[in-house]
Amino acid sequence: MYLKEYTELKNEELIDRIKTAKTEKNAVILCHNYVRDDVQRVSDILGDSLGLSRRAAATDADVIVFCGVMFMAETAKILAPERTVLIPEKGAGCPLAACATMEDVLEMRRKYPDHIVISYVNTTAEVKAVSDICCTSGNALEVVKSVGEAPVIFLPDKNLGAWVKRELGKDNMILWDGGCYVHQFIGLEDIERARSENPGATIIVHPECPPEVTLAADVVASTSGMYNYAAKHNEPIILGTEIGLTERINRELPDKKVGWMKGSAICSNMKLITLPKLARCLEQDIYEVTIDEPIRAAAEGAIQKMVELG
Numbered sequence: 290m291y292l293k294e295y296t297e298l299k300n301e302e303l304i305d306r307i308k309t310a311k312t313e314k315n316a317v318i319l320c321h322n323y324v325r326d327d328v329q330r331v332s333d334i335l336g337d338s339l340g341l342s343r344r345a346a347a348t349d350a351d352v353i354v355f356c357g358v359m360f361m362a363e364t365a366k367i368l369a370p371e372r373t374v375l376i377p378e379k380g381a382g383c384p385l386a387a388c389a390t391m392e393d394v395l396e397m398r399r400k401y402p403d404h405i406v407i408s409y410v411n412t413t414a415e416v417k418a419v420s421d422i423c424c425t426s427g428n429a430l431e432v433v434k435s436v437g438e439a440p441v442i443f444l445p446d447k448n449l450g451a452w453v454k455r456e457l458g459k460d461n462m463i464l465w466d467g468g469c470y471v472h473q474f475i476g477l478e479d480i481e482r483a484r485s486e487n488p489g490a491t492i493i494v495h496p497e498c499p500p501e502v503t504l505a506a507d508v509v510a511s512t513s514g515m516y517n518y519a520a521k522h523n524e525p526i527i528l529g530t531e532i533g534l535t536e537r538i539n540r541e542l543p544d545k546k547v548g549w550m551k552g553s554a555i556c557s558n559m560k561l562i563t564l565p566k567l568a569r570c571l572e573q574d575i576y577e578v579t580i581d582e583p584i585r586a587a588a589e590g591a592i593q594k595m596v597e598l599g
Protein backbone atom coordinates (compact mmCIF):
# COMPACT_ATOMS: atom_id res chain seq x y z
CA MET A 290 0.00 0.00 0.00
CA TYR A 291 1.22 3.48 -0.82
CA LEU A 292 1.20 6.25 1.78
CA LYS A 293 -1.67 7.99 -0.02
CA GLU A 294 -3.87 4.94 0.62
CA TYR A 295 -3.07 5.03 4.34
CA THR A 296 -3.99 8.73 4.46
CA GLU A 297 -7.45 7.83 3.12
CA LEU A 298 -8.19 5.52 6.07
CA LYS A 299 -10.09 6.69 9.14
CA ASN A 300 -8.09 7.14 12.36
CA GLU A 301 -9.87 4.18 14.05
CA GLU A 302 -8.73 1.84 11.27
CA LEU A 303 -5.21 3.22 11.33
CA ILE A 304 -5.05 2.66 15.09
CA ASP A 305 -6.31 -0.93 14.69
CA ARG A 306 -3.71 -1.64 12.03
CA ILE A 307 -0.95 -0.09 14.16
CA LYS A 308 -1.92 -2.25 17.16
CA THR A 309 -2.15 -5.44 15.08
CA ALA A 310 1.18 -4.92 13.32
CA LYS A 311 2.83 -3.99 16.60
CA THR A 312 1.75 -7.26 18.21
CA GLU A 313 2.69 -9.37 15.18
CA LYS A 314 6.18 -7.89 15.06
CA ASN A 315 6.78 -7.70 18.81
CA ALA A 316 7.42 -3.99 18.37
CA VAL A 317 7.53 -1.11 20.81
CA ILE A 318 6.53 2.42 19.81
CA LEU A 319 8.60 5.19 21.37
CA CYS A 320 7.39 8.74 21.00
CA HIS A 321 8.97 12.08 21.78
CA ASN A 322 7.05 14.70 23.78
CA TYR A 323 6.90 17.04 20.76
CA VAL A 324 5.18 14.59 18.38
CA ARG A 325 1.52 15.05 17.44
CA ASP A 326 -1.05 14.23 20.09
CA ASP A 327 -2.77 11.46 18.06
CA VAL A 328 0.56 9.66 17.58
CA GLN A 329 1.44 10.06 21.28
CA ARG A 330 -1.84 8.37 22.18
CA VAL A 331 -1.00 5.11 20.34
CA SER A 332 2.59 4.99 21.55
CA ASP A 333 3.90 2.75 24.32
CA ILE A 334 6.51 5.01 25.88
CA LEU A 335 6.65 8.81 25.85
CA GLY A 336 9.57 10.97 26.88
CA ASP A 337 12.71 12.80 25.82
CA SER A 338 15.23 11.44 23.36
CA LEU A 339 17.74 9.78 25.62
CA GLY A 340 15.20 8.52 28.14
CA LEU A 341 13.35 6.84 25.28
CA SER A 342 16.46 5.22 23.86
CA ARG A 343 17.42 3.86 27.25
CA ARG A 344 13.95 2.38 27.65
CA ALA A 345 14.22 0.88 24.16
CA ALA A 346 17.53 -0.78 24.95
CA ALA A 347 15.95 -2.29 28.06
CA THR A 348 12.84 -3.80 26.42
CA ASP A 349 12.61 -7.25 24.87
CA ALA A 350 10.95 -5.91 21.72
CA ASP A 351 12.40 -7.11 18.40
CA VAL A 352 11.46 -3.91 16.62
CA ILE A 353 11.74 -0.35 17.90
CA VAL A 354 9.66 2.27 16.11
CA PHE A 355 10.89 5.74 16.97
CA CYS A 356 8.35 8.53 16.52
CA GLY A 357 10.65 11.53 16.57
CA VAL A 358 13.43 13.00 14.46
CA MET A 359 16.30 11.08 12.90
CA PHE A 360 19.04 11.74 15.49
CA MET A 361 16.74 10.22 18.13
CA ALA A 362 16.12 7.06 16.09
CA GLU A 363 19.88 6.87 15.50
CA THR A 364 20.49 7.08 19.25
CA ALA A 365 18.10 4.16 19.77
CA LYS A 366 20.07 2.17 17.17
CA ILE A 367 23.38 3.14 18.83
CA LEU A 368 22.16 1.78 22.16
CA ALA A 369 20.25 -1.22 20.78
CA PRO A 370 22.29 -2.36 17.75
CA GLU A 371 20.83 -5.86 17.67
CA ARG A 372 17.26 -4.57 17.26
CA THR A 373 15.54 -3.37 14.11
CA VAL A 374 14.96 0.38 14.51
CA LEU A 375 12.38 2.06 12.30
CA ILE A 376 11.37 5.71 11.85
CA PRO A 377 8.04 6.51 10.12
CA GLU A 378 9.47 9.47 8.17
CA LYS A 379 13.12 9.51 7.12
CA GLY A 380 12.83 13.19 6.20
CA ALA A 381 12.16 14.07 9.86
CA GLY A 382 15.49 15.75 10.48
CA CYS A 383 16.50 18.26 13.12
CA PRO A 384 17.95 21.55 11.86
CA LEU A 385 19.86 21.91 15.12
CA ALA A 386 21.56 18.54 14.66
CA ALA A 387 22.32 19.51 11.05
CA CYS A 388 24.32 22.56 12.29
CA ALA A 389 27.37 20.39 12.97
CA THR A 390 28.94 17.79 10.68
CA MET A 391 31.67 15.30 11.50
CA GLU A 392 34.10 17.23 9.27
CA ASP A 393 33.31 20.48 11.14
CA VAL A 394 34.03 18.83 14.47
CA LEU A 395 37.26 17.21 13.26
CA GLU A 396 38.40 20.62 12.00
CA MET A 397 37.71 22.14 15.42
CA ARG A 398 39.60 19.31 17.10
CA ARG A 399 42.63 20.03 14.92
CA LYS A 400 42.41 23.72 15.81
CA TYR A 401 41.91 23.18 19.54
CA PRO A 402 43.60 19.84 20.34
CA ASP A 403 43.53 20.35 24.12
CA HIS A 404 39.73 20.94 24.26
CA ILE A 405 37.19 18.32 25.35
CA VAL A 406 34.38 18.02 22.79
CA ILE A 407 31.00 17.80 24.53
CA SER A 408 28.07 17.11 22.22
CA TYR A 409 24.42 17.53 23.02
CA VAL A 410 22.46 14.39 22.07
CA ASN A 411 20.86 16.52 19.34
CA THR A 412 23.67 15.56 16.95
CA THR A 413 24.15 12.95 14.26
CA ALA A 414 25.72 9.57 15.03
CA GLU A 415 28.81 10.70 13.09
CA VAL A 416 29.24 13.79 15.28
CA LYS A 417 28.76 11.74 18.44
CA ALA A 418 31.45 9.36 17.12
CA VAL A 419 34.07 12.15 17.06
CA SER A 420 33.00 13.66 20.39
CA ASP A 421 34.50 12.89 23.80
CA ILE A 422 31.26 12.81 25.72
CA CYS A 423 27.56 13.49 25.13
CA CYS A 424 25.08 15.37 27.28
CA THR A 425 21.36 16.05 27.41
CA SER A 426 19.62 19.27 28.41
CA GLY A 427 18.88 17.53 31.72
CA ASN A 428 22.49 16.66 32.60
CA ALA A 429 24.54 19.26 30.65
CA LEU A 430 25.60 21.01 33.86
CA GLU A 431 26.86 17.78 35.45
CA VAL A 432 28.65 16.64 32.28
CA VAL A 433 30.50 19.93 31.78
CA LYS A 434 31.31 20.09 35.49
CA SER A 435 32.83 16.60 35.28
CA VAL A 436 35.69 17.78 33.06
CA GLY A 437 36.91 20.22 35.73
CA GLU A 438 39.16 23.04 34.52
CA ALA A 439 39.70 21.54 31.05
CA PRO A 440 38.69 23.76 28.11
CA VAL A 441 35.56 22.65 26.27
CA ILE A 442 34.05 22.83 22.80
CA PHE A 443 30.29 22.64 23.34
CA LEU A 444 28.00 21.83 20.44
CA PRO A 445 25.73 22.41 18.64
CA ASP A 446 23.27 24.58 20.68
CA LYS A 447 24.76 27.94 21.64
CA ASN A 448 21.93 28.82 24.03
CA LEU A 449 22.25 25.60 26.00
CA GLY A 450 26.02 26.17 26.04
CA ALA A 451 25.60 29.79 27.19
CA TRP A 452 23.30 28.69 30.01
CA VAL A 453 25.82 26.06 31.18
CA LYS A 454 28.66 28.59 30.92
CA ARG A 455 26.74 31.11 33.02
CA GLU A 456 25.53 28.61 35.62
CA LEU A 457 29.00 27.11 36.13
CA GLY A 458 30.96 30.35 35.65
CA LYS A 459 33.14 28.43 33.21
CA ASP A 460 34.79 30.86 30.81
CA ASN A 461 36.91 28.43 28.78
CA MET A 462 34.06 27.08 26.68
CA ILE A 463 33.86 27.54 22.91
CA LEU A 464 30.19 27.53 21.88
CA TRP A 465 29.07 26.22 18.51
CA ASP A 466 26.92 28.67 16.57
CA GLY A 467 23.80 26.50 16.34
CA GLY A 468 20.25 26.93 17.57
CA CYS A 469 16.82 25.34 17.64
CA TYR A 470 14.25 27.40 15.69
CA VAL A 471 11.49 26.40 18.13
CA HIS A 472 13.22 27.66 21.26
CA GLN A 473 15.45 30.48 20.05
CA PHE A 474 12.44 32.56 19.03
CA ILE A 475 10.89 32.46 22.48
CA GLY A 476 11.62 35.99 23.71
CA LEU A 477 11.42 38.18 26.79
CA GLU A 478 8.14 39.59 25.49
CA ASP A 479 6.65 36.07 25.67
CA ILE A 480 7.63 35.76 29.34
CA GLU A 481 6.24 39.21 30.11
CA ARG A 482 2.94 38.40 28.41
CA ALA A 483 2.72 35.04 30.20
CA ARG A 484 3.35 36.73 33.56
CA SER A 485 0.74 39.44 33.03
CA GLU A 486 -1.89 36.96 31.79
CA ASN A 487 -1.14 34.35 34.50
CA PRO A 488 -0.28 36.11 37.74
CA GLY A 489 1.27 33.74 40.27
CA ALA A 490 2.20 31.14 37.65
CA THR A 491 5.64 29.54 37.65
CA ILE A 492 7.43 30.21 34.37
CA ILE A 493 9.60 27.29 33.23
CA VAL A 494 11.70 27.50 30.07
CA HIS A 495 13.92 25.09 28.16
CA PRO A 496 17.68 25.83 28.20
CA GLU A 497 17.64 26.05 24.38
CA CYS A 498 15.89 29.44 24.84
CA PRO A 499 18.01 32.61 24.55
CA PRO A 500 20.13 33.71 27.57
CA GLU A 501 17.87 36.65 28.48
CA VAL A 502 14.90 34.24 28.60
CA THR A 503 16.62 31.63 30.79
CA LEU A 504 17.72 34.49 33.07
CA ALA A 505 14.18 35.89 33.41
CA ALA A 506 12.40 32.54 33.97
CA ASP A 507 11.59 31.07 37.40
CA VAL A 508 12.93 27.63 36.47
CA VAL A 509 15.08 26.30 33.60
CA ALA A 510 14.47 22.63 32.85
CA SER A 511 14.57 19.90 30.20
CA THR A 512 11.27 18.47 28.98
CA SER A 513 11.54 15.63 31.50
CA GLY A 514 12.34 18.19 34.19
CA MET A 515 9.24 20.19 33.22
CA TYR A 516 7.04 17.10 33.38
CA ASN A 517 8.42 16.12 36.78
CA TYR A 518 7.98 19.66 38.10
CA ALA A 519 4.34 19.71 36.99
CA ALA A 520 3.73 16.31 38.60
CA LYS A 521 5.00 17.58 41.97
CA HIS A 522 3.48 21.10 42.08
CA ASN A 523 -0.05 22.45 42.09
CA GLU A 524 0.39 26.13 41.23
CA PRO A 525 -0.30 27.26 37.63
CA ILE A 526 2.68 26.60 35.34
CA ILE A 527 3.57 28.12 31.98
CA LEU A 528 6.00 26.19 29.79
CA GLY A 529 8.42 27.84 27.38
CA THR A 530 8.97 24.92 25.04
CA GLU A 531 7.34 23.08 22.12
CA ILE A 532 3.57 22.83 22.62
CA GLY A 533 3.46 19.02 22.43
CA LEU A 534 4.76 18.67 25.98
CA THR A 535 1.95 20.84 27.34
CA GLU A 536 -0.59 18.71 25.44
CA ARG A 537 0.88 15.57 27.01
CA ILE A 538 0.87 16.99 30.55
CA ASN A 539 -2.72 18.19 30.19
CA ARG A 540 -3.75 14.74 28.96
CA GLU A 541 -1.88 12.75 31.61
CA LEU A 542 -2.15 15.14 34.58
CA PRO A 543 -5.58 16.74 34.08
CA ASP A 544 -5.70 18.18 37.62
CA LYS A 545 -2.69 20.41 36.94
CA LYS A 546 -2.93 23.91 35.54
CA VAL A 547 -0.32 23.89 32.80
CA GLY A 548 -0.29 26.12 29.71
CA TRP A 549 2.16 26.92 26.95
CA MET A 550 3.97 30.22 26.67
CA LYS A 551 3.87 30.49 22.90
CA GLY A 552 1.33 28.71 20.70
CA SER A 553 3.57 29.07 17.64
CA ALA A 554 6.42 27.15 19.30
CA ILE A 555 5.88 24.14 17.06
CA CYS A 556 8.54 21.79 15.73
CA SER A 557 7.34 21.10 12.20
CA ASN A 558 9.98 18.37 11.88
CA MET A 559 8.44 16.39 14.73
CA LYS A 560 4.96 16.94 13.30
CA LEU A 561 6.02 15.05 10.15
CA ILE A 562 5.29 11.85 12.09
CA THR A 563 1.62 11.04 11.46
CA LEU A 564 -0.70 8.08 12.07
CA PRO A 565 -0.74 7.02 8.36
CA LYS A 566 3.08 7.03 8.30
CA LEU A 567 3.23 5.10 11.56
CA ALA A 568 0.83 2.45 10.20
CA ARG A 569 2.88 2.12 7.00
CA CYS A 570 6.09 1.96 9.04
CA LEU A 571 4.87 -0.94 11.16
CA GLU A 572 3.28 -2.89 8.30
CA GLN A 573 6.04 -2.41 5.74
CA ASP A 574 9.20 -1.77 7.82
CA ILE A 575 9.57 1.73 6.36
CA TYR A 576 12.13 3.23 7.11
CA GLU A 577 14.91 1.19 8.72
CA VAL A 578 17.69 3.11 10.51
CA THR A 579 21.21 1.78 9.89
CA ILE A 580 24.60 3.05 11.09
CA ASP A 581 28.05 1.79 10.06
CA GLU A 582 29.44 -0.26 12.95
CA PRO A 583 32.65 1.75 13.57
CA ILE A 584 30.60 4.96 13.79
CA ARG A 585 27.98 3.30 15.99
CA ALA A 586 30.57 1.88 18.39
CA ALA A 587 32.43 5.20 18.69
CA ALA A 588 29.16 7.10 19.23
CA GLU A 589 28.14 4.58 21.88
CA GLY A 590 31.42 5.30 23.68
CA ALA A 591 30.59 9.02 23.94
CA ILE A 592 27.08 8.22 25.21
CA GLN A 593 28.36 5.64 27.69
CA LYS A 594 30.78 8.18 29.19
CA MET A 595 27.78 10.37 29.91
CA VAL A 596 25.78 7.46 31.34
CA GLU A 597 28.67 6.52 33.66
CA LEU A 598 28.38 9.95 35.28
CA GLY A 599 24.97 8.87 36.57
Ligand code: SF4
Binds near residue numbers: 382383470471472531
Ligand atom coordinates in the same frame (compact mmCIF):
# COMPACT_ATOMS: atom_id res chain seq x y z
S1 SF4 B 1 12.47 21.09 18.75
FE1 SF4 B 1 14.38 22.00 17.95
S2 SF4 B 1 16.01 20.62 18.64
FE2 SF4 B 1 14.04 19.51 18.86
S3 SF4 B 1 13.84 18.39 16.92
FE3 SF4 B 1 12.73 20.34 16.65
S4 SF4 B 1 14.28 21.69 15.72
FE4 SF4 B 1 15.41 19.94 16.58
